[in-house]
Amino acid sequence: MGIKLGANHYGKAETRVVAVRRHPDRHEIKDLNVSVALSGDMDDAHLSGDNSKVLPTDTQKNTVFVFARKYGIGEIEEFAIILAKHFVDSQPSVHHARVAIEEYAWDRIALPSNGIAHSFARSGTAPVRTAVVHYDGTKAHVVSGIKDLIVLNSTDSEFWGFLTDELTTLKETNDRILSTVVTAGWRHADTTADPHRADWGASFREASRYLLAAFADTHSYSLQQTLYAMGTRVLDHRPELCEVQLELPNKHHFVVDLTPFGLDNANEVFIVADRPYGLMHGSVLRDDAPDAGPAWS
Template sequence: MGIVLGPNRYGKAEVRLVRVVRDDATHHRLADLTVSIALSGDLAATHLAGDNAHVLPTDSMRALVFAFAREQPGEEPEEFALRLARHLTTAYEPVHTAQVRIHAHPWERIAAAEGPHPHAWTRAAGSRYAGAVRNADGAEQVVSGLDDVTVLKSTGSEFHGFLTDRYTTLEPTDDRVLATSVSARWRHAARPEESDLGADWTGSYAAARATLLRTFADTRSLSLQQTLYAMGKAVLDEQPRLAEVRLELPNKHHFLVDLAPYGHDNPGEVYYAADRPYGLIEGAVLRDDAIPAMPELPW
């Protein structure tokens, strides 16, 4: 029985990049990005013999990120990811597939006396995600998404009728606090070269984010699983150019505190917020006729 090299890739992870777009002397725009690149292709020789002739140094990838940021300031994260992936699979023959992941960290303008300050910000919660994959044959796909958007509603959630055994101590409830930190990815339906996909990446992102949050708030939840499906379905219903939504929803448990030992009742007002352990709900909602996701797609 022989031993062979399996699937492999390499790249530069978490290049930190801040871009300031100076519209005029005082009004600026800010982009705060973390960019990661992963390449695969004709790389057997470096693993098996230490021959680096087909290896693009990861330091060159870092330089590429900064140089490309200078060339087209202000572009959307999806556009930036696609431009990097296209260059890597056309400029370097040994590269067969390039993955690019971008986390865009949001900043909000500080309120000033005359409105939003033109060049001062405060860091906001959560982050926007953009991922692109491109093969040397030209096939490419894009995913967008968000991470760590914490949401909570103080009623409108139930949990009962669940499986029980001798280890079950959880009491069923028809009214509970429901909280989670939303991480989501949505895959665009067509490959960029096949349509006008991507005409408004930011508009699509803003609409999907708003839909996810609105659906969380409005759905009478019988389980977080039910809420996950409702959130994903709502995004697909409203955006026909999306093919699939994947969601990760950790259940941020809030337990009602027994105040009887202290001489108080507790009519759903005082809770203990537990950070761990926690339930983790994951799932995908997709169109059954959509183009399949490319295997290398950076979710």
């Protein structure tokens, strides 16, 4: 029985880069975590230790810093496409690049005495903005998204009519807290490799807004139903997008039994269960969505 090398890639993970744009009256900050993965004609590095077709991961790290200075950092999707195109188009042995970026938000704090707005506090409320770009020399698959978005509905959530067996102890309810930590990605339909082809910022803001609106508006009979409603709402209002994927853990809130203390508890006091937890994952897409290729990998 023979042995062969399977699919492989390599790269520099989690390059932390902070870029400051200095205006006369204010500074703007971009705080990113950039991960690069490359694949292509590099089998010899595995099979014989020949590194002649391997671009060092240290070079990939340096490229992130140099491009942050050379091109600036605007929208993270744009920056990811520029990086991915560079690695593929400049190196004959690199046939595919995946660039994943996380962006961390900072809030401005009080204007300092010198009159230049240069003070920030790391946001404690904003979710992490994400972008993943795959580029193969021709097409660019772009998935924008968010993670660590904590949301909660204190009512308008039910869960009943589920399967039961001899091991079922969960009680049906028609009024519960529904809380989750949203990880979401939305795939752009356009696969051209022009980094300036779209208003990435407006698309991100609006997609995020419709996700939240659907969570708030939906009278939920299950977290799965809420997931579908959130994805549908985004696609209904954002024609540039063709697919939404969501991962929603169910952050269980259980009513505390206060009867040993002579008290009732009409859905007012809860204990939050850390683990285990339910975990829902689903995709919502248009009937005519183009092939996803490697977009979600």
